[in-house]
Amino acid sequence: MSAAIQVDGLTKRYNSHLAVDDVSFEVRVGEVLGFLGPNGAGKTTTQRMLTGVLKPTGGRALVLGRDIVSDPVGAKERMGVVPEVANPYMEMTASQNMAFAGELYGLPGARIRARSQELLREFNLWERRDDIAKRYSKGMKQRLILAMSLIHEPRVLFLDEPTASLDVESRRMIHGRVRELSGRGAAVFYTTHNIEEANVLCDRVAIIRDGKLVALDTPEALKSTFAMSQSVVVSFSRPVEAAELGALDGVTHVEKHGDKLHLFTAAPGALIERLAGYAQQEHVEIVSINTPGPSLEEVFVSLSSDTSRSGGPR
Amino acid sequence: MMRKCWAIAKKNIRIYYLKGPVLIFGILFPAFLFLAFAIGRNVPAGSLVPGLIGMALFFTASATTPAILPFETRTRTLERLLVAPLPLSVLIGGDVVSAFLYGLFLSAIPLAISFGILGAVVTRPVALIASIVLSALCFALMGTLFSTPPTDEPSAIMTLANLVRLPLIFFSGVFVPVSAMPQWGQWLSRISPLTYTTELLRAGIGQDVQIGPWWCITALIAFSVAFWSISMALHRRNMCRRLAL
Numbered sequence: 001m002s003a004a005i006q007v008d009g010l011t012k013r014y015n016s017h018l019a020v021d022d023v024s025f026e027v028r029v030g031e032v033l034g035f036l037g038p039n040g041a042g043k044t045t046t047q048r049m050l051t052g053v054l055k056p057t058g059g060r061a062l063v064l065g066r067d068i069v070s071d072p073v074g075a076k077e078r079m080g081v082v083p084e085v086a087n088p089y090m091e092m093t094a095s096q097n098m099a100f101a102g103e104l105y106g107l108p109g110a111r112i113r114a115r116s117q118e119l120l121r122e123f124n125l126w127e128r129r130d131d132i133a134k135r136y137s138k139g140m141k142q143r144l145i146l147a148m149s150l151i152h153e154p155r156v157l158f159l160d161e162p163t164a165s166l167d168v169e170s171r172r173m174i175h176g177r178v179r180e181l182s183g184r185g186a187a188v189f190y191t192t193h194n195i196e197e198a199n200v201l202c203d204r205v206a207i208i209r210d211g212k213l214v215a216l217d218t219p220e221a222l223k224s225t226f227a228m229s230q231s232v233v234v235s236f237s238r239p240v241e242a243a244e245l246g247a248l249d250g251v252t253h254v255e256k257h258g259d260k261l262h263l264f265t266a267a268p269g270a271l272i273e274r275l276a277g278y279a280q281q282e283h284v285e286i287v288s289i290n291t292p293g294p295s296l297e298e299v300f301v302s303l304s305s306d307t308s309r310s311g312g313p314r
Numbered sequence: 315m316m317r318k319c320w321a322i323a324k325k326n327i328r329i330y331y332l333k334g335p336v337l338i339f340g341i342l343f344p345a346f347l348f349l350a351f352a353i354g355r356n357v358p359a360g361s362l363v364p365g366l367i368g369m370a371l372f373f374t375a376s377a378t379t380p381a382i383l384p385f386e387t388r389t390r391t392l393e394r395l396l397v398a399p400l401p402l403s404v405l406i407g408g409d410v411v412s413a414f415l416y417g418l419f420l421s422a423i424p425l426a427i428s429f430g431i432l433g434a435v436v437t438r439p440v441a442l443i444a445s446i447v448l449s450a451l452c453f454a455l456m457g458t459l460f461s462t463p464p465t466d467e468p469s470a471i472m473t474l475a476n477l478v479r480l481p482l483i484f485f486s487g488v489f490v491p492v493s494a495m496p497q498w499g500q501w502l503s504r505i506s507p508l509t510y511t512t513e514l515l516r517a518g519i520g521q522d523v524q525i526g527p528w529w530c531i532t533a534l535i536a537f538s539v540a541f542w543s544i545s546m547a548l549h550r551r552n553m554c555r556r557l558a559l
Contacts, residue, residue, distance in 0.1 A: 053554065145394075
């Protein structure tokens with residue numbers, strides 16, 4: 001796959017503060033790249049440089065071959081953007097907002113009308129197209145913003161926390177649309193705080209910490225690299241004392257999560273056998289048992305907090 | 315790019331023409347100020363005309379642009395404009411066009427009063443049209459300069475704008491013709507673009523002028539170029555700071 005977004009040594013400095021430090025990566029055609037990091041890590045600054053809002057202090061970024069600094073208009077024509085905090089114009093209807101977005105991208109009137117109808121129907125806003133956006137719910141406003149960003153059929157999409165605090169229906173709709181766009185060959189740069197969202201939606205995940213890219217790989221590859229802890233999650237037909245299970249051989253510690261007990265061990269296979277013996281001895285039935293792998297959350301927490309790690313992506 | 319500029323202007327017309335600060339400081343405030351000056355004073359009706367039209371142009375054309383960017387910052391619509399494929403000059407240009415049209419359309423009211431009620435007569439149509447068109451443009455650009463501080467408080471910018479606009483009306487030939495001012499006042503009047511508006515209007519309706527029409531036209535163009543150049547430089551520097559608000 002060829003690169004739709006090519007980033008080389010991108011750097012942003014505010015006086016003595018280095019907000020983004022020599023970040024390099026690419027987003028391939030048809031790929032969804034998740035961009036994760038704790039608050040203040042440099043996620044939004046990176047997206048703003050890539051979308052031409054902020055001028056980089058160093059490095060360069062190409063969007064479908066167009067340099068965002070030397071040819072910002074050419075690069076912006078090819079991208080659709082949902083900024084971190086963005087609203088439609090509240091005093092305007094959905095149709096008027098869509099028409100305005102289309103005019104900003106230089107589309108002819110007939111094309112604007114056709115695309116508006118298509119997108120407003122897809123995002124379940126067609127019936128309310130003549131309502132001013134002020135009357136919309138938060139999810140509807142966000143869907144309208146996404147529809148506006150797609151009016152010119154961009155081949156590259158930048159989404160900054162597009163599903164933050166949205167209802168399930170809107171979130172699913174946006175996820176579905178992102179998958180569909182990626183399936184049609186669009187490159188998606190997806191900034192999110194939500195690790196599970198990155199896990200299920202993204203082909204690869206980049207993790208940024210203190211302005212540096214500290215990891216870049218597929219979610220599964222990252223998880224296997226960071227297989228720091230193994231565990232067995234078990235639930236019984238009646239409550240059992242966590243301390244009793246903690247006393248079993250090989251259990252390093254126990255955590256209770258709802259009706260499940262999370263038993264950490266270096267040897268999950270042997271522990272399962274001991275749990276079966278415990279259940280038989282105590283006349284209690286095992287309702288469920290599984291051995292979850294390391295989560296992307298563990299990878300994220302490890303990379304976000306470990307100050308000893310070097311800056312290069314793995 | 316012209317189409318994109320017009321799209322911005324249309325959006326502004328739709329949203330900002332009827333915003334409270336624009337109506338208050340663009341229409342009501344100058345209207346009451348003028349009435350406070352004119353009512354009950356033994357002033358010839360014809361002498362009120364340049365001041366009436368000039369003040370209307372001055373306040374209306376410079377009213378919308380200061381409000382637009384703070385509102386866009388506050389309502390979180392600015393970043394979407396910044397990621398659109400258009401140069402900053404087109405974005406600000408759209409604001410100027412909407413402000414220019416606001417000044418131009420609303421000047422129809424004082425023009426109707428001047429020619430329908432106060433009995434003014436046009437003697438030099440070119441001077442009159444030039445004064446209206448160039449002044450609306452110049453004051454729209456002046457409003458753009460007011461809008462450069464990065465804030466999301468429209469009232470803060472309106473206060474700043476009035477700090478500049480209010481003193482200007484007292485030595486720009488609005489209430490007293492430039493020729494009737496003391497020498498120091500006449501010198502001071504030369505630094506105000508509004509002076510050239512009122513002088514050009516006086517020329518247009520056959521009244522005595524202190525500054526020739528061509529000087530007035532040149533000065534209004536020079537002020538426009540200066541306002542545009544300075545405001546664009548400041549907007550380029552400050553625009554991204556708005557996103558941190």
